[in-house]
Amino acid sequence: MFHNPITRTLPGAVAEAFPSVTPAHLRRLGLAHVLCLALAFIDDRLNDDHVGFSRELNLLRRSMEAEMQTRLSEVVGAHAGYWRAARQALRDYAVAHVREAAGWRDGGADDCHARYAREAAGKLAPARLSALAVAILGGASTSVQTRLARAVDQCAIALQYVDDVGDWEDDYRSGRPTYFVRRHLSAAELRRRPRVPVAELRSRVRLSNASVEFLERASHHFGRCEALLDGLPMPTLRTWAASQRDEWARRARVIHGDRQRFRRTLSATLQTHWPT
Amino acid sequence: MSAAAAPPALAAYDDCIDQLHRRWLRGALPPALREVARSLPYAMGFSPRPRWRTWRDVYGTPVFRALPFLIAEAFPSVPRAAVEQLGFAHALTILLALIDDRLNDCQLAFARDTNLLRHAVEAEITAVLATTVGQRGDFWRRVRHDMRAYVHGHATEPTLWIGGQRAYNHSHYARDSAAKTAVCRISAVAVALLGGASPAAVRRVVALLDHYLVGMQYLDDAVDWEEDFRGGRWTYFLQLHLRSQEARRAVPVTLAALRSRVVTSQVTADFFARGSRHYAACLRLLSAFDMPTFCDWVTHKRDKLHGMATARRHQQDTYRQHFVQTLARAFDDQYPIMLRKSSSRSKRM
Numbered sequence: 001m002f003h004n005p006i007t008r009t010l011p012g013a014v015a016e017a018f019p020s021v022t023p024a025h026l027r028r029l030g031l032a033h034v035l036c037l038a039l040a041f042i043d044d045r046l047n048d049d050h051v052g053f054s055r056e057l058n059l060l061r062r063s064m065e066a067e068m069q070t071r072l073s074e075v076v077g078a079h080a081g082y083w084r085a086a087r088q089a090l091r092d093y094a095v096a097h098v099r100e101a102a103g104w105r106d107g108g109a110d111d112c113h114a115r116y117a118r119e120a121a122g123k124l125a126p127a128r129l130s131a132l133a134v135a136i137l138g139g140a141s142t143s144v145q146t147r148l149a150r151a152v153d154q155c156a157i158a159l160q161y162v163d164d165v166g167d168w169e170d171d172y173r174s175g176r177p178t179y180f181v182r183r184h185l186s187a188a189e190l191r192r193r194p195r196v197p198v199a200e201l202r203s204r205v206r207l208s209n210a211s212v213e214f215l216e217r218a219s220h221h222f223g224r225c226e227a228l229l230d231g232l233p234m235p236t237l238r239t240w241a242a243s244q245r246d247e248w249a250r251r252a253r254v255i256h257g258d259r260q261r262f263r264r265t266l267s268a269t270l271q272t273h274w275p276t
Numbered sequence: 277m278s279a280a281a282a283p284p285a286l287a288a289y290d291d292c293i294d295q296l297h298r299r300w301l302r303g304a305l306p307p308a309l310r311e312v313a314r315s316l317p318y319a320m321g322f323s324p325r326p327r328w329r330t331w332r333d334v335y336g337t338p339v340f341r342a343l344p345f346l347i348a349e350a351f352p353s354v355p356r357a358a359v360e361q362l363g364f365a366h367a368l369t370i371l372l373a374l375i376d377d378r379l380n381d382c383q384l385a386f387a388r389d390t391n392l393l394r395h396a397v398e399a400e401i402t403a404v405l406a407t408t409v410g411q412r413g414d415f416w417r418r419v420r421h422d423m424r425a426y427v428h429g430h431a432t433e434p435t436l437w438i439g440g441q442r443a444y445n446h447s448h449y450a451r452d453s454a455a456k457t458a459v460c461r462i463s464a465v466a467v468a469l470l471g472g473a474s475p476a477a478v479r480r481v482v483a484l485l486d487h488y489l490v491g492m493q494y495l496d497d498a499v500d501w502e503e504d505f506r507g508g509r510w511t512y513f514l515q516l517h518l519r520s521q522e523a524r525r526a527v528p529v530t531l532a533a534l535r536s537r538v539v540t541s542q543v544t545a546d547f548f549a550r551g552s553r554h555y556a557a558c559l560r561l562l563s564a565f566d567m568p569t570f571c572d573w574v575t576h577k578r579d580k581l582h583g584m585a586t587a588r589r590h591q592q593d594t595y596r597q598h599f600v601q602t603l604a605r606a607f608d609d610q611y612p613i614m615l616r617k618s619s620s621r622s623k624r625m
Contacts, residue, residue, distance in 0.1 A: 043391060043395065046391060053379065055381075055430070055431075055434065059380070059430055062376060062398075062426075062427060065398050066423040067420070070416050070420055072402075073402060073405065074413065076411075077406065077411035078406060083406060083407050086399065087304060090395070091304055091305070091306075094306055094309055094395070098309060098389070098392065102308075
């Protein structure tokens, strides 16, 4: 399910900097982490009507939620700082999901990258909790905890940028006009029924600068994650963030190059047929 | 025990839980979800008021509303703040169970906002439990055990509805009813553990709660059977009024037919009597603890159900007597005519 090793094993990657955390605790937090991600995916699918609600699925979710929360509670106990962060993460999660749906409904009247980044971090906010638990158990100072949470947020934002560029057709077809999709539609088109055909939108995406911009921003956020980890001995997480930063910057350049070539060809073709 | 009749300490406790809930609504939820949270009890049919004002409007029984308070009377060493926090967690736990019940039975449509709300409720319950109880392994083992029972109880319930469980009896029913409500006991166990209860005392608290909740389920199923039938939830009460082919849904059955069977059967009185006996068993277990408010409430429930069972039996006896008298009268009126006809036929022959 989780091809990305860091997404899958975040507590393990963070624990490199906190060797005092016992393997037993790490295993519990590792399970809590994958359950948390699985739940976020199930809820995403349910919220977006990709998966139909059923008694069995709901009971499974309830069971997973309880197991995740029990694992976390057994390890972290009554640590007030952790639970403050947990409550904040859940609030961010709820706010982000409510705003996201509002954005789809009203066409994102106040769209901007800052808002997008805030919502992307919020939508994956619970994922930072197991990493935070590792840091707390490892005796990290408050400032280190804050840095770590911000680093995880930067990863979440970057992954969201990449995801939205990769899956825009899926999103559009299933009625989720994400920020990326909205960038290619006018306000009138967002409200119009029937909607703009996918083929039409595909050619707009090809001509626009948005894909390059989104991937560059993803690379930038991976870079910020790496910078925030500076000084923390988490080689696996840091190396991964740096490699992602370079990879998405390279892909942005490739798309940019393709687009430039396409424009030149188009311009040459036009000049051939309609010389000035 | 109505809100007006509640002892002053319980009334003050209720106010405190309402206050904690209000604070949570303001602090933890974005405005859109806050409105959903306020309107949900009404939307689910648990409150007469369109907007949440107090848990007293939603939960008529203090066991749902204030269980940690009732249990804490026997454990005075538990700090008041901890009891209040656990009370808040308890109110949310019941709310979550009701939301899930309604969602699972399709009585409430699944919606993004409801889902986000239930997610927030679930997280708040854990945060409160963890900050109050801490890392105690015995408590979290119990939570896991109760959750497993809850999920199992709800997952197997539809098998009964489709007539898939043969030889189902009252002991199965009591076991499944206790399982379906297992999450209700989590906060009570937390109070007992924080109060230094021995494992045997904790088991006793669990057992008395199970008896209480089974008693409640008996009452619920006997009173709400028409609603259950209409909603496709063929409970044990309904199964007892169905023929085997009907229970398997091979042959249809109408509400009118069932209504006449319920009127003439002993099942309703039996359910009330069994409910009363479970409350009595709860009372016996309660005698080991000093929980006066809980005792008063359960005594009231036991007597009320016993009275309902007696009244129902009396009503049925009266109905039967009338029925037999009517038959007898009809028979007495018709018999001489039939006799005359029969004798004239024999003469002709």
